[in-house]
Amino acid sequence: MTKPNIPKGTRDFGPLEMARRNYIFSTIRNVFARYGFQQIETPSMELMSTLMGKYGEEGDKLLFRIQNSGEKANEAPEKGLRYDLTVPFARYIVQHRDELQFPFRRFQIQPVWRADRPQKGRYREFYQCDVDVIGTDSLVSELELIQIVEDVYQALGIRVCLHLNNRKILAGIAEVIGAPDKIIDITTAIDKLDKIGLENVNKELSERGLADDSIAKLQPILALQGSNEEKLDAIAEVLAGNETGTKGVEEMTQIIDLMKCQLSTINYQLDLTLARGLNYYTGTIFEVKALDVQIGSITGGGRYDNLTGIFGLPNVSGVGISFGADRIYDVLTELNLYPASMMNATQVLFATFGDAELRYALKWAKQLRKENIRVEVYPEPAKMKKQMSYADSKAIPLVAIVGGNEMESDTVMLKNMTTGEQSQVTIEQLINKIKKV
RNA sequence: GUGGUCAUAGCUCAGUUGGCAGAGCAUCGGAUUGUGGUUCCGAGUGUCGUGGGUUCGAGCCCCACUCUCCACCCCA
Structure with a gap:
């Protein structure tokens, strides 16, 4: 017998993990719904022609390809697992444009797959929770x-x-320092500023072929300090006269203004070192980091002006973000922030002494379930010790014990597992007690 | 894709120069036939990740592969 295993970078989710994950998903879903977003799903697999070339050279390498079956088994794969939710969404819009009301607001919570090498907070199968507005x-x-x-x-x-x-x-910035074609190199290098330091960033810029005087012009921008407003003023000055850059500053100013109008209290920071790898972003870029756990970004996104263009529908602007459920899970676990109610645990267990008692318990259980109470009946009249241990290990707060005496008087012996107290109660009393606990 | 690291009972891990495969926890049974969580007694469990090599003899040494974790690349 070889030991069973699961593929590298994938995970099983047990009852506790699922309760926690469902708590995260339902929290996110509820917020999305409050803003009028509607849920869609797309297939796990897409055609390779849909996926290829959308994530850069690096991304193409990380695509999971699905081998063809039958006669075509040895030909190039025509299907692959989705790499994110944004590209399938773009395909969806193009394909269903006649059914959609724009601006279209959708959210999507599904797994994605990347053939990356796993490490902390990084898996080969993980969930994204995407929310996007398209068409404005x-x-x-x-x-x-x-x-x-x-x-x-x-x-x-x-x-x-x-x-x-x-x-x-x-x-x-790239234009002002005289290297407009180097924008990708510049952004990926300065993205690492707080990680590798100024000196190494400059070294990397030089290695990526940026001229020395361009690097010199970049220094004041990298060194920007102060409040968000001060930084924005400073960058506006640097970019004055540059059309693209000034447009970006205007957008940023407007967003900050809108945030004030909504009395937003979110802790935010203008971060010129934020680049984000995906090359389809054209406007605002977001990234969210947890303050109390070091795990990289837990949410990211931005505006893309022409994502659907590659599928033949130009000039449709959209903006979206993606919540990384698996990383949020790790953050909540590390900070121990799950509410106790999240488990939806059993509220009362029936423990019985014989078959007649078991049938009696089943009748009671049915009535309690009608009252929306979470009930378990121990499925056999095993030793009381065993039934009690079961309740204990599952942390079930109440046990209703049924024996001959209880059946005769139409009651159960209700034991509170935390205090150890017990009393004989009728079904009405039982329902009241459960709702109180 | 590059570099490092790990793998022994269901779980967490010991295991001496290469000489009988171990502990704690968990599980099961009993002390206690209508009462759990505390206590005491008892029991079971292993292709030592997989395949090869060295050796009289390998959990231990050598090689390859798989998996874990970590750094880089990139990213949620």
Whole structure:
């Protein structure tokens, strides 16, 4: 017998983990619903032609390919597992555009797969919770997503910092320092600023072929300090006269203004080092980091002006963010922030002494369930010790013991497992006691 | 994809220069036939990740593979 196993980077979820995960998903779902977003799902697998070339060279390598069956088994795979929820969503919009009312507000909570090498907070199968608004340029959409971030993390009790940037500002910087074609190199290098330090960033920029005087011009921008307003003023000055960059500053200013109008209390920070790898972002970029756990970003997203263009529907602007459920799980676990009620645990267990008692208990259980009480009946009249141990190990707070005496008087012996107290009660009394506990 | 690291009972882990495969927890039974969580007694459990090699003899040494975790790349 070889030991059973699961593929690298995948996980089983037991009852406790599922209760926790469902708590996260339902919290997120409830917030999304409050903003009028509607849920969709797309297939786990997409055609390779849909997936290829959408995530850059690196992304193509990380796609899981599905081998063809039958006669085509040896030909190139025509299907692959989805890598994220955004590209399948873009395909969905193009395919169903005639059925949709724009601006279209959708959310989607499904697993995605990446053939990455696993490590902490990084899996080959993980869930994303995407929420997007498609078909409007309005920055109110950005504001709403920021409000959603605020609501979700407030509900979960996680302290976070929202990092904000704008791709147009980054493009403007690249133009101003005289290296407009190097925007990707510049952003991926300065993204690492707080990780590897200024000196190494400059070294990397040089290695990526950036001219020395361009690097020199970049220094004041990398060194920006102060409040969000001060930083924004400073960058506006640097970018004055540059059309793209100024547009980005205007967008950022407007978003901050809208946040004030909604009395947003979220902790946010203008972060020019925030780049985000995906190259389809064109405007605002978001990233959320947990303040009390070091795990990378737990939510990320941004605006993309022409995502559906690659599928033949140009000029449709959208903005969206993705909550990383698996990382949020790790954060909540590390900070021990799950509410006790999340388990939906059994409220009362029936323990019986014989077959007649078992049947009696089943009748009672049915009535309690009608009252929306979570009930278990121990399925056989085993030794009382065994039935009690079962209740104890599952932390069931109440045990209703049924023997001959109880049946005769139409009662059960109700034991409170935390205090050890017990008393003989009728069904009405039982229902009242359970609702009190 | 590059570099490192780990794997022994259901779980967490000991295991000496290479010489009989171990402990705690959990499980099951009993002390206690109508009462759990505390206590005491007893019991079972292993292709030592997989395959090969060295050796009289390998959990231990060598090689390959798989898996875990970590760093890089990239990312949620």
